[in-house]
Amino acid sequence: xxxxxxxxxxxxxxxxxxxxxxxxxxxxxxxxxxxxxxxxxxxxxxxxxxxxxxxxxxxxxxxxxxxxxxxxxxxxxxxxxxxxxxxxxxxxxxxxxxxxxxxxxxxxxxxxxxxxxxxxxxxxxxxxxxxxxxxxxxxxxxxxxxxxxxxxxxxxxxxxxxxxxxxxxxxxxxxxxxxxxxxxxxxxxxxxxxxxxxxxxxxxxxxxxxxxxxxxxxxxxxxxxxxxxxxxxxxxxxxxxxxxxxxxxxxxxxxxxxxxxxxxxxxxxxxxxxxxxxxxxxxxxxxxxxxxxxxxxxxxxxxxxxxxxxxxxxxxxxxxxxxxxxxxxxxxxxxxxxxxxxxxxxxxxxxxxxxxxxxxxxxxxxxxxxxxxxxxxxxxxxxxxxxxxxxxxxxxxxxxxxxxxxxxxxxxxxxxxxxxxxxxxxxxxxxxxxxxxxxxxxxxxxxxxxxxxxxxxxxxxxxxxxxxxxxxxxxxxxxxxxxxxxxxxxxxxxxxxxxxxxxxxxxxxxxxxxxxxxxxxxxxxxxxxxxxxxxxxxxxxxxxxxxxxxxxxxxxxxxxxxxxxxxxxxxxxxxxxxxxxxxxxxxxxxxxxxxxxxxxxxxxxxxxxxxxxxxxxxxxxxxxxxxxxxxxxxxxxxxxxxxxxxxx
Numbered sequence: 001x002x003x004x005x006x007x008x009x010x011x012x013x014x015x016x017x018x019x020x021x022x023x024x025x026x027x028x029x030x031x032x033x034x035x036x037x038x039x040x041x042x043x044x045x046x047x048x049x050x051x052x053x054x055x056x057x058x059x060x061x062x063x064x065x066x067x068x069x070x071x072x073x074x075x076x077x078x079x080x081x082x083x084x085x086x087x088x089x090x091x092x093x094x095x096x097x098x099x100x101x102x103x104x105x106x107x108x109x110x111x112x113x114x115x116x117x118x119x120x121x122x123x124x125x126x127x128x129x130x131x132x133x134x135x136x137x138x139x140x141x142x143x144x145x146x147x148x149x150x151x152x153x154x155x156x157x158x159x160x161x162x163x164x165x166x167x168x169x170x171x172x173x174x175x176x177x178x179x180x181x182x183x184x185x186x187x188x189x190x191x192x193x194x195x196x197x198x199x200x201x202x203x204x205x206x207x208x209x210x211x212x213x214x215x216x217x218x219x220x221x222x223x224x225x226x227x228x229x230x231x232x233x234x235x236x237x238x239x240x241x242x243x244x245x246x247x248x249x250x251x252x253x254x255x256x257x258x259x260x261x262x263x264x265x266x267x268x269x270x271x272x273x274x275x276x277x278x279x280x281x282x283x284x285x286x287x288x289x290x291x292x293x294x295x296x297x298x299x300x301x302x303x304x305x306x307x308x309x310x311x312x313x314x315x316x317x318x319x320x321x322x323x324x325x326x327x328x329x330x331x332x333x334x335x336x337x338x339x340x341x342x343x344x345x346x347x348x349x350x351x352x353x354x355x356x357x358x359x360x361x362x363x364x365x366x367x368x369x370x371x372x373x374x375x376x377x378x379x380x381x382x383x384x385x386x387x388x389x390x391x392x393x394x395x396x397x398x399x400x401x402x403x404x405x406x407x408x409x410x411x412x413x414x415x416x417x418x419x420x421x422x423x424x425x426x427x428x429x430x431x432x433x434x435x436x437x438x439x440x441x442x443x444x445x446x447x448x449x450x451x452x453x454x455x456x457x458x459x460x461x462x463x464x465x466x467x468x469x470x471x472x473x474x475x476x477x478x479x480x481x482x483x484x485x486x487x488x489x490x491x492x493x494x495x496x497x498x499x500x501x502x503x504x505x506x507x508x509x510x511x512x513x514x515x516x517x518x519x520x521x522x523x524x525x526x527x528x529x530x531x532x533x534x535x536x537x538x539x540x541x542x543x544x545x546x547x548x549x550x551x552x553x554x555x556x557x558x559x560x561x562x563x564x565x566x567x568x569x570x571x572x573x574x575x576x577x578x579x580x581x582x583x584x585x586x587x588x589x590x591x592x593x594x595x596x597x598x599x600x601x602x603x604x605x606x607x608x609x610x611x612x613x614x615x616x617x618x619x620x621x622x623x624x625x626x627x628x629x630x631x632x633x634x635x636x637x638x639x640x641x642x643x644x645x646x647x648x
Contacts, residue, residue, distance in 0.1 A: 027641055030598045034634040035342050037605030038335055039350055041630070046353035048335040049328035050627030051314055053321065054616065055096045056087050057106045058280055060113035061149070062309070062322040065284050067116050068152060069291045070204035071306075074117075076313065079320035081117045084110050085125060086319060092128025097553045097612035097622040102132055105146040108139045108214060112153075116209045130213060139214035143620075144452050145281075152196065152288075153203045155211055156219045162449035163244050164190070166198040166258035169265060179265075180372055182445060183458035184391045184436045187369070188269065188277035190450075192285035194262050198255070201292040230447060263293060267301065268367075269390050275308030278385035280324045283309050324616065324623070329382050331627045332358055333400040338631040340406045342638035355412065358382065358400050362415050363392045370426065373438045380415075380422030393435045394423050395505060398467035405474045420475035423468050424483050431486030432460025432494070433468045435505070455617035461504035462494045463515035470519040477523070484523055491516055492531055498541075499534030506614045507571070507622075508555040513539065514574035518581045527582035536582060539575050540589055547592030548600075549575040552611075556618040569607035572596055573632035577639060585643040594640050597633045607633050 042048055059080045066072050087110075088094060093102035094110050111129045119126055133139060139150065140160070150156045169191065171178055179187050212219065266286050269276050275283040287305040295302040312323040336354045343351065364379045366389040371377070381392025382400050401419040404412035428439045437458040446454050469487050472480040495501055496509065503511030513535055520532065527533075542549055548567025576593045584590050602608055607629040612622040 026598050027594070027637060030601050031342050031634065031637050031641065033601065033605035034630075034637070035339065035605075038339065038630055038634060042335070042350060042354065046332075046350075046355075046357035047328050048331040048354070048627065049326060050331050050625065050630065052323050052325060052327045053624040053626065054324040055103070055106050055622065056084050056094050056110045057096075057621075058324050059083055059321045060106075060109040061280075061284060062313075063113040063117060064109065064149060064153070065288065065309070067205055067207070067209075068203040068288055070206050072206070076320060077117045079315075079318065080322070081114055081119065083316065083319040083321045084114055088125060088129065091132060092125070092130075093132040094129075096620075097624075098610050100553060100622075102136065104133060104136045104139075105142040107133050108142050108146055108211070109149070111214065112209075112211050115211065116205075116207060121213060133214050134216060138216040139211060140217070140219065144450055148193070148197065150211075150219075152201065153205055153210075158197075158200055159244075160219075161197060163247070164194055164197045164450055165247060165250075166194045166255065166262050167250065168194055168258075169261045170254075170258055177445060177448065180369075181440070181442045182456045183440055184369060185277060185279060185282070185458075186456045188266070188279065188282035188391075189285060191262050192266050192276075192282070192289040195259055195289040195293070196285065198259060199292055201288075259293075263289070270301065270304065271308070271387055271390065273304050273307045273311070274385060274387040275305065275311075277391060278325050278383065278388035280309065280312060280322065324621075326385050327625065327627070328386055329358065329361065329396050329400065330384055331625075331631075333396065333403045334627065334635075335631045336403045337399070337406070338635035338638065340403060341635050341642065351407065352409070355404055355407065355409075358404075359412065359415055361386075362418070363389050364418070366390070368392065370436065370438070374425055377425040378418065378421060380418035380420075382419075391436055392422075394426055394433050395435055395464050395467050397423055398464075398471040401471050402467075402474060405471075416471075416475055420472055420480065423471060424480055427483060427486070428460045430460065431465075431483075431488075431490035432462075433465045433487070434458040434460050435464050453617060453620045455620055460490065461512075462491055462501035463504055463506065463512050465490055465494075466501075466515040466517075466519035468519075470522045473519070473522040473524070488520070488523065488525065491520075495531060495534070496538075499531070499536075499538035501535075504615070504618070506574070507553050507612070508551055508615075508618075509538070510542065510549055510551050510571050510574050510578075511614070514578045517578040521581035532582055536579065536584065539578060542575070543589060543593070547596035548572040549593070550611075553615065553622055556615060567596060567600075568609050568611055568629075569597060569600060570609075570613055570628040570632045573636035576636040577632075580636070580639050580643055585640060590640065594637060597637055601633070606630050 063077050063080055066077065094106045095101060096103050096106060107129060111126065111133065114126065115121065121130065144162060147156055147160045151158050151161050169179060173180065179191065266276055271278060276286045283305065287309060290302045290305055314321055314323055332354050336351055339348065339351050361382060363381050363383065366379060368390050381397040383389065383392050384396050397419050401416045404416050426433060426438055428434055434440050435458050440458040442457065445451060445456050465487050469484055472484050477484065500509035501512035501516045503509060517535060525532065544550060544567045546567050549572045550565035550567040551571055552565040572593050576590060579590050600607060609629060612624045613628045614623045614625060615621065616623050
């Protein structure tokens with residue numbers, strides 16, 4: 001992880017030593033360079049969108065999907081294969097994020113994808129990969145999603161997978177498991193998967209490639225696929241076995257009805273050319289389900305499903321990878337926030353252009369799963385992607401409306417108020433807010449065999465709750481006073497022992513703490529309160545000697561790794577914004593942090609690093625938002641300058 005300096009011969013003088021004219025000029029120049037570069041990357045219609053990169057699981061699955069349906073594109077797949085080779089670790093394995101430990105599921109899929117495009121098992125990189133997989137117990141120790149893929153390719157028996165028949169879709173709401181009791185991402189992934197796991201199709205696999213060499217015991221003899229960790233897990237496994245037995249007596253008409261019900265469910269949520277849920281795993285399952293259900297290759301449904309997946313392909317030199325989704329709304333509102341902060345005299349046309357683009361995408365009367373628990377609530381949210389109208393999220397909605405409010409433009413008043421009303425109506429019990437769901441806290445479901453990833457649910461979190469507090473405080477603090485009060489109480493109860501807050505959607509405690517402290521400032525909480533000072537102490541303890549802040553995704557694994565990590569520009573920006581929100585602008589700690597950003601800015605005005613900035617799902621799936629090093633440092637430096645009343 002390397003940050004490029006734009007001035008190798010810069011003075012060792014820090015901002016903390018002196019506010020000389022040279023130092024002020026450096027700050028102004030850094031802000032202007034970052035601002036200019038950001039504006040260069042704005043699209044003509046006003047929005048920003050940066051790459052959103054995940055681990056090698058996604059591009060490997062893209063290749064395997066092609067071979068499942070026999071729609072092979074050699075040119076594309078060879079470029080993806082090169083990307084997979086480039087991402088392979090020196091030890092032969094693959095990790096979920098830069099510097100992370102070996103992940104067997106990612107390695108199995110990557111190995112299979114490389115072999116199926118033509119890499120021979122005796123090649124050096126394949127030998128190293130195979131040895132790593134075998135040393136970690138073999139492919140049978142992969143997670144549930146990988147075992148389902150292997151079952152589709154006839155590499156393991158179907159008993160290696162959880163029992164998730166199509167009949168799940170018709171279970172009554174009082175049943176312990178119901179589709180409405182899990183998160184949106186779980187629903188959109190699971191429902192088409194019900195069809196695959198019920199019909200048990202065989203992959204076309206036209207080249208007849210297997211991966212039997214990745215198993216210690218022949219796959220058909222493997223027995224222990226599921227870990228029994230608690231009594232609840234054991235109970236669900238018993239139900240799993242009973243279900244397999246009962247399946248034999250399910251009337252055929254019930255099965256046909258259940259499959260049609262699943263089919264109609266995901267067809268209603270296909271989201272046109274943007275794909276079901278706007279996320280790759282759900283798109284792939286839906287596409288493969290359409291294929292096995294008999295949809296012709298030129299049918300509108302199948303063509304749109306394929307188009308949505310292919311639109312995620314991203315070229316990088318002579319390689320290519322597949323994004324898990326796209327982030328235009330999130331990138332645009334954060335870019336707008338940083339430009340608003342750096343443009344104090346007026347709202348520039350570029351900022352207004354971006355907010356107008358966002359305004360047009362506010363969701364109002366569209367259908368959505370959120371309406372199930374809140375049928376009388378008016379719409380007003382924004383989705384994360386270009387389109388995902390069934391699933392607006394509170395995080396994007398709050399950040400978009402917050403940016404709009406800062407302009408003071410009357411034309412944004414109605415969208416802001418509508419957003420605030422919708423967000424406030426999505427409150428969960430206890431005062432907190434989830435990202436997409438209300439009261440999605442059926443934690444016992446994480447014990448079902450399917451949920452070995454532990455990411456079925458969307459419970460209230462500190463970072464989203466903080467964002468909601470920020471919006472409601474700006475929109476109408478008096479009107480939403482009770483909601484804000486309850487949300488702050490939730491944050492107090494959710495604070496970690498060291499003073500930080502957990503970051504569900506960004507890495508990690510630095511992100512969570514930023515989300516909370518910036519919200520508390522807007523809620524006009526006294527920054528001298530003990531719980532806020534405790535958070536400041538946490539940030540002080542986490543600062544590195546170079547003045548920056550950094551945190552690894554290792555902090556999502558128990559025992560919690562809280563030690564400072566190599567400094568990054570975006571995490572330094574989060575820490576600075578946190579401290580600036582609670583009155584620390586004139587401290588040595590902040591000045592050193594700002595100096596870190598200035599001294600590590602690249603010559604083109606941006607910052608660069610190779611780290612993964614956020615979890616998709618903690619401990620399971622991680623993301624690299626390429627925009628985070630573009631707009632967050634600019635926001636932090638401009639905020640610092642504004643608080644010190646330093647003018648260009």
